[in-house]
Amino acid sequence: MLRISKMTDYAIMVMVELHGLRGEVLSAHALAERSHLELPTVSKVLKLLVKTDLVASYRGPSGGYSLERDAEEISVAEIIAAIEGPIAMTECSVEEGLCAQEAVCGLRGNWQRISLAIAKAMEAVSLAEMAQPVKTPAAPLHITTFNA
Amino acid sequence: MLRISKMTDYAIMVMVELHGLRGEVLSAHALAERSHLELPTVSKVLKLLVKTDLVASYRGPSGGYSLERDAEEISVAEIIAAIEGPIAMTECSVEEGLCAQEAVCGLRGNWQRISLAIAKAMEAVSLAEMAQPVKTPAAPLHITTFNA
């Protein structure tokens, strides 16, 4: 199904929640409530987001989390990468030597091209755009591919 | 990592092997050898590909498999879909009611847009193109996204 992990999905939900509260600091607890997710899960996700400098954290009482940058400046690609690492369709798309079949399989170059294209597509979608609900997905993203 | 399953990877390898032999019928055993994969795995993959009408199968001695259509007419999207079902980033991209958070989460529309874009990108890449090795992925796929 070519899907992102649930953790990544959660991460986006939390980031969306954080958006619109720019400047305001929310605790993990508050974020869990607002996003209807479990606290431990939200905590885990937030820690990963802090590590990758997408959200700022403040300790102590009245501490919590806030977006590190404007939602317009954060891409979904970054969020995905923060949770599940580099965007790549196959092992070999990440770097040489990770795919068992590499010696006898010439697909690596093409997988890299495809992975790169998808990565770019996600880089072009900002958190701010993601936060705006779309009822009728009338205009899908437009993608041109090989030989274009 | 947003990756396809290994089975899907294998499926593409097998399809690539089948390509260039248009008309010729190869047994699962022969395909396993050529693609350096295990026979049971190749068999399993081939069965799925037959079900989705991507390859034709012939029983009995001197039976085997061959491409159902020209490699130019088969997209990687079809192969991926054959092995792992609809191309969708999240549960809710497939159809309503599959995502646990749906009631309180407005992301569904956007996920659908993104999933659709990726699906289209893969539809644009044919098996024939995939079979041509690319050493230097100089020109990646070009993708334009939201608001374009």
Next chain:
DNA sequence: ACTATATAGTACCATATTAGTACCATTTAA
């Protein structure tokens, strides 16, 4: 200085998914 509250980090477990295997039924060319 003390304390309560919050994040940071690590380590862990339970479950779901995936990869891989085995077996037997069915078809068919020789």
Next chain:
DNA sequence: TTAAATGGTACTAATATGGTACTATATAGT
């Protein structure tokens, strides 16, 4: 009739994921 191939099902093992628990550390407020 036989042997070689696919078709289908069911099973096992390995891995990845999702979720949890616990301890350490920082800090605002009293």
